[in-house]
Amino acid sequence: MNQLRSLNIEHVSLAELIRQEISRGSSLGSTVERTLRQESLLSDETSIALARRWFWSRKPDAGFALTGFPATLLQAKVFDEWLDARDENLTGVIAAADSSESLVEHYRTLGLLLEGEALSAA
Template sequence: MRLVLLGPPGAGKGTQAALLSDTLKIPHISTGDLFRANISKGTDLGKQAQEYIDAGKLVPTEVTANMVQDRLEQDDAADGFLLDGFPRTIEQAELLEKMLAEKGLHLDHVINYVVSEDVVVERMLARGRGDDNEDTIRTRLEVYRTETAPLIEHYQDILLNIDAEGNVEDITATTLDALDK
């Protein structure tokens, strides 16, 4: 099963990804983890990403997409994967579709975790991270609405909307039911 997780920051994607990955026996592929792994291993892509990060810039789509493509070519992803953090834009979605099409593959579903902005703010403030204040959180939500939310329409034919305001176990059960697993 090839899946993408969508949802605003604080929707619980990372938590659900870990649980779903374990249940479905497919790797959870997070762009944050890919960046850290490539940088720590000193790969060419990691060095490129580090240059942008050190300059305080966003890592370009091309570098991120190349990291994702390398990861999808590993043996454990042959029978499926769960992408978290990629794609974030329509441009990235089109690159992913091209990568998969070259192998005769496609996404099975895109899971969209739906949660209200107030719940997101409450959850993120409760984490107690230094960079999580209400203004920062609301700015991140605005970036999500502008850049990533258009993917909801882009993927409407394979989209599964999941209410992400309950407890973790209920959200996981609802997701698995929607996937018919």
């Protein structure tokens, strides 16, 4: 992550967005906190709401590395719509080992999934 800072690329994690929202004491933060206390996974709707606040408040075309979002195909499609609305594009996607096959296939089909040699070069 230090390399990202030296390249002036913001690292954004869904976990950090969750912590920030809970510390704000907002209604969304309260919902997230309640859900996590019950040891449940966040719904797509909640994850999208958390990411939406960050995405639309950032400078357009500012570089970022995003972890923990999108985690589902629905989240990826919504994220794609946000990028399209701002006329922005992803450079590449590195899927976590536990990513769903539909999410991986989505980015593979778009030619964005960095795998094997492409990942080594990145």
